[in-house]
Amino acid sequence: MTEPPPLPRLRRTLDRGRRRILRQIDTGGGWTTVGESDGGAADLVPSAWTEEFELARYERLDLADGATVLPVCPASFRDFMLYEKHAVDAARGMARRFLPAGYRLGQAFETLTRRTFPAYRPHRLWYAQPIYYLSNALTIVPSGVPIAPPAYSRALDFELELGVVLGAPLCDASPEQALAAIAAVVVVNDFSARDVQLAEMRSGFGPQKSKHFVSSMSATAVAGAAVADRLDRLTATVAINGETVSRTGTEGMRFSLGEAIAHVSRSEQLYPGELLATGTLPGGSGMEVGRWLAPGDELRLEIDGIGVIEHRILP
Numbered sequence: 001m002t003e004p005p006p007l008p009r010l011r012r013t014l015d016r017g018r019r020r021i022l023r024q025i026d027t028g029g030g031w032t033t034v035g036e037s038d039g040g041a042a043d044l045v046p047s048a049w050t051e052e053f054e055l056a057r058y059e060r061l062d063l064a065d066g067a068t069v070l071p072v073c074p075a076s077f078r079d080f081m082l083y084e085k086h087a088v089d090a091a092r093g094m095a096r097r098f099l100p101a102g103y104r105l106g107q108a109f110e111t112l113t114r115r116t117f118p119a120y121r122p123h124r125l126w127y128a129q130p131i132y133y134l135s136n137a138l139t140i141v142p143s144g145v146p147i148a149p150p151a152y153s154r155a156l157d158f159e160l161e162l163g164v165v166l167g168a169p170l171c172d173a174s175p176e177q178a179l180a181a182i183a184a185v186v187v188v189n190d191f192s193a194r195d196v197q198l199a200e201m202r203s204g205f206g207p208q209k210s211k212h213f214v215s216s217m218s219a220t221a222v223a224g225a226a227v228a229d230r231l232d233r234l235t236a237t238v239a240i241n242g243e244t245v246s247r248t249g250t251e252g253m254r255f256s257l258g259e260a261i262a263h264v265s266r267s268e269q270l271y272p273g274e275l276l277a278t279g280t281l282p283g284g285s286g287m288e289v290g291r292w293l294a295p296g297d298e299l300r301l302e303i304d305g306i307g308v309i310e311h312r313i314l315p
Contacts, residue, residue, distance in 0.1 A: 007305055008223045010044050010072075010184065014058055016065040021051055044184040044223055045165050048075035048273035057138075061145055069142050071221035072165045072184050074275035077137040079161070079190055080130055080260050081279035082253040084122060086288065090280070091120040093287035097155070098198055130260035135190070136212040137275060143219045143307075148314040149293075150213045153193035156293045156313070160238055160284030160301040162231065162250050163188035163217065163277040164224065164257060170270040175258035178265065182224035182257070185231070187307040188277040189216040194287060218307025227305070231257055236281055238289070239300040245291050246283040250303070253278065 009026045024031045047054075054073050063069065081087060095103035106117035125131065141147075149156040167183020190211065197210035227234075232253055238246040255263070261276055284301075286292045293299065295315040302308045 007226045010221045010223075011219055012069050012071055014055075014063055014065060014067045014069050019052075019055055021054060021069060044221060045072045045167050046272045047073060048271070049073050061141060063142070063145075067142070068144065068219040070140065070217050071186060071219065072217075072273070072275070074137045074140065074165060075271060075273035076275065077135045077140065077215065078132045078264060078274070078276045079135050079188075079279060080132040080277065081122070081126070082130065082255060082257075082260060083279060083282050084126075084254060085252060085282040086280045086284065087122045087126070088116055088120045089282065089288040090285060092117075093285075093290065094194065094198065095120075096290075097287070097292075098195065127254070130255045130263045132260070132264065132276075132279075133206045133211075135207075135215060139212060140215045140217055140275075143216060143309045143311070145216065145311065146314050147191065147214060147216075147311045150193055150196075150209070152209065153196055155193060155195040157192045157194050157286045158238070158284075158293060158299055158301065159190040159192060159280040160236060160246075160248070160303075160309075161188040161190055161277040161280055162186075162234065162303060162306070163275055164231075164261075165221070166261075166270055166274045166276075167224070167272050169272060170261070170265040172267065173262045173265045173270075175256060175262045178261035179228055179256075179258035181261070182228060183272070184221040185224055185227055185306055186221045186275075187218035187301060187303045187309050188275070189301055189309045189311075190277065190280070191215060192285075216309055216311065218303075218309050220307040222306050234303050234306065236284065236301075236303040238284060239302075240291060240293075241298050246289050248281045248283040250278065250281060252282060 109117045163186045164182045165184040168181040193210045235249040297313040299311045
């Protein structure tokens with residue numbers, strides 16, 4: 001069987017001495033540094049930020065010279081929840097840890113009826129339209145950065161997601177136009193403080209400090225046109241300390257990414273550089289699989305053919 005051709009990939013590395021961010025592409029023959037005028041895969045997404053602004057961000061993270069930085073520094077970050085299985089299993093996992101009495105009630109209901117406990121199912125609006133929240137694009141860090149839980153949380157969790165970055169403006173787009181506007185595809189990790197999230201969700205305003213403290217992105221991006229026909233058929237894995245704790249994938253979205261992005265663009269102008277993510281893949285969070293992060297853990301999230309995110313968890 002013939003191997004498929006390698007996907008065109010982009011990464012960027014830090015040149016602290018010359019205060020530059022170097023762009024590199026790989027079309028199958030290894031990484032090659034390219035200049036601003038080379039175009040092609042090097043210009044997957046026009047940057048929304050100046051190079052000086054990005055360099056200041058990476059200096060605050062104390063990244064070493066030659067470190068791989070974000071392949072795309074996004075202008076915004078919208079995060080969907082496109083998987084019903086994740087929504088149900090995550091609600092069940094949240095109840096198991098934080099609402100034990102409710103969890104026992106749910107267990108009894110599901111054992112007797114063989115049906116999903118109604119409280120675990122998404123809100124009815126979820127079934128009618130793509131649901132998302134707007135997170136903090138300025139706290140996204142590159143793969144490899146050590147992560148400490150926020151000072152106010154004792155329940156750090158990960159969320160493996162597929163992310164796409166727009167390369168063209170959109171407004172009132174069709175799903176086909178939205179799909180064609182995807183310039184880059186990345187792996188996204190939406191870190192979550194679960195003990196804080198429950199109260200914030202009950203406020204009616206959605207997640208705030210439970211999500212905005214840090215997210216992360218894979219070291220590489222893949223050209224959107226190269227994978228547009230299989231964004232819903234990618235496989236993925238989660239490993240902690242070298243042990244695979246979940247095998248999952250992008251199959252099973254309630255709405256396609258084209259439909260989801262088109263919904264966001266209704267009477268709203270979207271611009272190149274905006275990041276949108278699928279929400280957690282089924283089984284892509286510790287809350288679902290019963291494996292919470294602890295100091296010293298080595299986390300590895302991968303979507304095959306797209307990229308990898310790795311972090312060491314600090315105290």
